[in-house]
Amino acid sequence: QAVERRVRMEQDLRGAWERGELSLVYQPVYSLADGQLRGAEALLRWQHPEHGAISPSVFIDVAEQSGLIETIGPQVLRTACEDVVKWQQAHPGAEKMFVSVNVSPRQLRSGDLPRVVADTLRDTGLEATRLHLELTETAVIGDEIHASGLLARLRASGVKIWLDDFGTGFSGLSHLRRVPVDGVKIDRSFVADVLRDPDDLALTTAIIAMAHSLGITVVAEGVEKEGQYAILRERGCDLAQGYWLGHPVKPEDFSQLLA
Numbered sequence: 001q002a003v004e005r006r007v008r009m010e011q012d013l014r015g016a017w018e019r020g021e022l023s024l025v026y027q028p029v030y031s032l033a034d035g036q037l038r039g040a041e042a043l044l045r046w047q048h049p050e051h052g053a054i055s056p057s058v059f060i061d062v063a064e065q066s067g068l069i070e071t072i073g074p075q076v077l078r079t080a081c082e083d084v085v086k087w088q089q090a091h092p093g094a095e096k097m098f099v100s101v102n103v104s105p106r107q108l109r110s111g112d113l114p115r116v117v118a119d120t121l122r123d124t125g126l127e128a129t130r131l132h133l134e135l136t137e138t139a140v141i142g143d144e145i146h147a148s149g150l151l152a153r154l155r156a157s158g159v160k161i162w163l164d165d166f167g168t169g170f171s172g173l174s175h176l177r178r179v180p181v182d183g184v185k186i187d188r189s190f191v192a193d194v195l196r197d198p199d200d201l202a203l204t205t206a207i208i209a210m211a212h213s214l215g216i217t218v219v220a221e222g223v224e225k226e227g228q229y230a231i232l233r234e235r236g237c238d239l240a241q242g243y244w245l246g247h248p249v250k251p252e253d254f255s256q257l258l259a
Contacts, residue, residue, distance in 0.1 A: 010066045012048065013059060017075050022046050024079055025248035028257060029100070029219065029241045032233040037257060039098035039132070041241060042080040043248050044072070060104070069104045074116050077101050081124040081131065083251045091258040100132035100162060105139035109146070114153045121157075128158030132183065136164045140179050151180050162219070167207055176214055184211050188222025191242070195227045205235050212236065 016022045026040035046054045063069040084099045107113055113133075121128055133154065140147045140163065151161050163176075166184040176184070186207055193200040204220075211218045220232050223242030232240060246257070 006062060009054075009059065009062050010068070013046075013063060013066070013068055013072075016046060017072060021048060022072070023250075024076065024083070025250055026083070026099075026254040027241050027248040028246040028254070029098075029239050030245050032220075032229070032237050032240050038096075038239060039100065040084075040254060041100045041134070041248075042076065042083075042102075044076055044102075064104050064106055067106065069106050070110060073104060073107045074120070077116065078120050078124065081120055081126040083254075084130060085124055085126050086251075087255055087258055090255060094258045096130075097258070098130045098132050098160070100134050102134045102164065103139075105136070108135060108139050108150065109143065111146075111150065113150060114157070117154060117159060118157060121159075129160065132160040132162050134162045134164045134185070137166060137168065144178060148179050155180050155182070162217075167203065176211070176216065181216060183217035183219055185219045185221050186237070188242075191220050191222045191228055191232070192224075194231055195225070201231070204232070204237075208235050208237050 023045055024042050025045055026042055028037055029039045029041060030036065031038050044056060044060065046056070046059050048054050060069070063072055080099045080101050084097060087094045087097060103113065117131070117133070120126075121131065135147075135151075140151075155161055160182040161180065162183040162185060163179075163181050164185045165187045167187045167190055184207065186204055190200045190204050190207075194204055195201075208218050217238045218236075219239040219241065220228075220237050221241060223229050223232065223240045224244050226244060228242075229240060229244060249257075
């Protein structure tokens with residue numbers, strides 16, 4: 001039954017973008033130092049005509065395994081860049097806004113990413129420094145030499161590279177020296193227990209200090225309480241996102257946040 005469900009989901013996912021079932025929402029990212037809105041993370045959602053909202057953790061895995069992500073990924077990237085350009089045109093103060101877009105391991109392995117990114121930036125007119133690509137640690141660890149070369153090419157174009165779910169991979173610290181990244185996102189599992197667990201607080205504090213010593217920006221994910229926000233700001237974390245700061249919203253609602 002599980003295999004049948006998966007096969008059916010893969011079939012349904014084909015053409016879901018064209019049918020308007022897939023869409024993007026944006027979670028605001030704020031500066032901890034001054035509380036200002038700095039950017040947004042683009043998140044993919046699937047509203048299935050029969051089953052309703054399907055969890056991204058389920059359908060993105062199917063897209064990755066089936067190879068559909070190689071079609072969907074560039075469409076997400078283009079839409080996110082177009083939306084930011086629209087916000088910048090509508091709100092003069094938003095020209096420094098960034099958008100972060102998740103890149104899957106398969107997109108990284110294909111080697112086509114620098115060309116896709118360059119074409120998208122050229123066609124949409126978005127400044128390269130306003131685009132942040134998010135990769136999980138595991139995607140990079142899988143083939144570090146290939147990944148490093150690819151990421152170096154992207155960074156040379158002005159695009160920023162962020163490492164997502166940082167701290168969950170055992171070799172996180174050693175990779176930061178060898179893989180060219182601009183930012184790390186502290187995994188939400190650390191942030192969740194930062195007020196209760198002294199070990200998580202110590203680890204979070206160490207990640208912030210270590211990243212800063214390498215000139216790397218630190219983003220906290222999953223900030224859901226005022227106390228978490230306060231302690232992260234006190235420890236010098238740069239940026240934060242989470243339900244306490246703002247839920248993911250549709251592009252037009254995000255535009256209202258900039259007004």
